Amino acid sequence: MESDAGLAQEVESILAAARERGGGGDRVAVEARSLTDAFEAAAADGCVPIIAEVKPTSPTADGERTDDPVELAEQMVAGGAAALSVLTEPDHFGGSAETLARVRAAVDVPVLRKDFVLHEAQLDVVEADVVLLIVRFLDEDGTDDLETLLSAARERGFQVLVEAHTADEVRRAVDAGADVVGVNNRDLAKLEVDLETFPRAAEAAPESVTLIAESGIGTADDVARMRAAGADALLVGSAIMDHGGDSDVAENTRRLTDAETQT
Numbered sequence: 001m002e003s004d005a006g007l008a009q010e011v012e013s014i015l016a017a018a019r020e021r022g023g024g025g026d027r028v029a030v031e032a033r034s035l036t037d038a039f040e041a042a043a044a045d046g047c048v049p050i051i052a053e054v055k056p057t058s059p060t061a062d063g064e065r066t067d068d069p070v071e072l073a074e075q076m077v078a079g080g081a082a083a084l085s086v087l088t089e090p091d092h093f094g095g096s097a098e099t100l101a102r103v104r105a106a107v108d109v110p111v112l113r114k115d116f117v118l119h120e121a122q123l124d125v126v127e128a129d130v131v132l133l134i135v136r137f138l139d140e141d142g143t144d145d146l147e148t149l150l151s152a153a154r155e156r157g158f159q160v161l162v163e164a165h166t167a168d169e170v171r172r173a174v175d176a177g178a179d180v181v182g183v184n185n186r187d188l189a190k191l192e193v194d195l196e197t198f199p200r201a202a203e204a205a206p207e208s209v210t211l212i213a214e215s216g217i218g219t220a221d222d223v224a225r226m227r228a229a230g231a232d233a234l235l236v237g238s239a240i241m242d243h244g245g246d247s248d249v250a251e252n253t254r255r256l257t258d259a260e261t262q263t
């Protein structure tokens with residue numbers, strides 16, 4: 001079912017919770033590990049640049065993975081992940097700021113904070129190398145706008161991944177000053193994945209932008225498809241986390257980071 005805003009009910013519930021969440025206390029000042037350097041280093045090693053996501057569960061997951069997130073993160077890095085994404089949303093994704101802090105202390109790669117940040121104060125929760133801002137959610141009454149949040153995040157030292165879903169949203173992200181843009185293959189209205197989304201929307205991005213294909217990527221073929229359409233890096237959660245199962249997360253990651261070296 002969709003709401004008036006055309007969003008799946010689960011997404012409305014995520015946003016309602018996000019509106020209620022306050023900020024932290026002190027203003028965060030972070031010395032960020034460079035995301036683009038990490039992508040370049042991975043590529044120089046012959047690896048597909050992958051951001052592997054520590055996501056215990058999600059509204060579309062088949063189950064929950066209860067392994068220690070720090071161990072999962074270390075396995076992802078062992079599998080060649082160039083960077084990590086850690087959910088900090090507590091109510092629908094099983095995340096926490098504390099988990100992110102523990103993961104970031106345990107690894108050397110850049111760590112993205114995956115959350116639904118709607119207000120500047122919500123940036124002052126935990127140090128991360130990159131924060132996510134979602135174009136679609138920053139248009140409504142009662143949220144800060146994208147430009148404001150972009151500069152607020154940068155003032156704190158964060159790099160910013162701006163998430164779009166359409167060519168129009170990619171243009172809005174770029175106009176607002178984004179230099180790293182993610183295209184989410186998952187439609188937040190229906191929660192369905194369509195891998196044609198990235199190729200369609202990515203065309204609107206200028207060469208200078210670092211482009212990340214997000215969601216629904218599970219096989220070497222999917223990797224090839226996104227890379228052919230211009231993805232500099234890929235963000236992968238479910239296929240690595242294997243929510244219903246207990247498969248080896250390092251191997252799941254390696255299968256994707258190695259996708260371009262296998263014949």
Ligand SMILES: O=P(O)(O)OC[C@@H](O)[C@@H](O)c1c[nH]c2ccccc12
Pocket residue numbers: 053055114115163184214215216217235236237238239
């Ligand atoms: O699990 P997947 O299909 O590989 O997707 C990962 C990531 O793209 C997805 O978790 C995601 C993309 N944008 C988000 C915004 C908030 C929470 C989660 C997300």
